[in-house]
Amino acid sequence: MFGEWLAKPAQPLQGIGSSIGAWRLAALAQADPLAALDRFEAAYLAQSYSDKPDAHEVAAEAGRILDQFVDDQARREILASQRIHLNVVTTLAPGLLGAHSTTLQMLGLIKIIAANAVSRGLFARCLQRVLFHAPGAVVKYHDDGFRTQYQPLALENLRAALLGTAAIPLVIAAVRDIPGGPPGTYLDGGLIDYHMDLPLAQPDGLMLLPHFSERVVPGWFDRYFKGRVPRHLDKALLLAPSAELLARLPNGKVPDRRDFAHYGKDNAARIRDWKKAIDECQRMADDWQRWLADGSLVGRIEPL
Incomplete structure (x- = not known):
């Protein structure tokens, strides 16, 4: 799709993603997207761990994978891309969830899971969205209850933003104090925006959502609730594998x-x-x- 069909779009595409989706977009925004995807695939397949890896070991392996396909040259290409403007969604974790102690993180996680079980609106009061965007281009959100800050991507923070958006709580160590962004602890952007049910302020065009499932879940913890359905897909095109x-x-x-x-x-x-x-x-x-x-x-x- 991106190597041929969208190789030369009529206008720059806004690529917005969280977690591993943002990593795919980082590959697609490079000068040779297919070669970058091949490097990503090879590095991802080769990951390995000890019998009981802690969050820091998994974070180190994630960093190794990222560096295999997003090196210094790739970062310059991503920032200069006129084909895909990269937008990386991260979650700024307050209070206990952002603590150094695993026990306190667990308590913080229980708190936000309980808040989300009550309502997504209450959940929105617990977390903050930070969107790192390509220089001069940003995808804006309508007000959806989450506090949202916008920060430009730069050579100094691109790697940290990509690591931050993939930092699954208690699985991958958090990233702290991303340069240029608000101080604090950064975690997986999928906590808020899991499957890209996005209340985007830009009404023109379509949102293309290459996905692994026919089900679109707003936030990471919403996957446990069948009633948490997407509300912003009126102009979305979903491409997903069939059950067969x-x-x-x-x-x-x-x-x-x-x-x-x-x-x-x-x-x-x-x-x-x-x-x-x-x-x-x-x-x-x-x-x-x-x-x-x-x-x-x-x-x-x-x-x-």
Whole structure:
């Protein structure tokens, strides 16, 4: 999609993402996006850990993966890109959730989970969104209850912002005091914006959402509540694998973090099955190219 179909868009695309989605966009915003994605894929497949890794070990491995495809040259390319303007969503964690102590972090996590169980509005009073954006370009949010700050990306903070947006609480160590941003503890942007149900202030155009599921969940903890449905997808185009394709994947699902426990020390088996999943997903690319070639793409769009 991004190597051919959107290789030369008529105007710059606004790429907005949290967590690993922001990392994909960081690859796509480089001068050679397909080569960057290949480096990302190779580094991600090769990750490995000790028997009981703590959050700092996982953070160090995340940093190794990131540096494999976002080096100094790549950061300059991302900041100068006129094809994709990168926007990275992070969560600024207050109080206990932002503490150094794991016990206090756990208590803080329990507090915000309880707040979210009551309502997303109460949850919004517990966290703050910080959006790091490409210089001179920013995606603005309508007021959705979350305090939102906007900070330009620069060579000095791009790496930290990408690490911060992927810092899963208690799993990956938080990033503290990102240069240029408000002081504090930064965690996974998906806590607030998980599947990009975004109340964007820019009304023009469509939002393209390449996704791993037909279900769109607003915030990370909303996945436990079937009633938490998206409210801002009127102009969104969702591209997701079918149930039939998912059933073909090893273990009948998209690979995820649980696989490290499932495969244990058999890292070779995990990498083998993750590669099988990648190969199976080539079917989506083949279908996409065929639909573009025969002009049937628009006719295949269905209401959400």
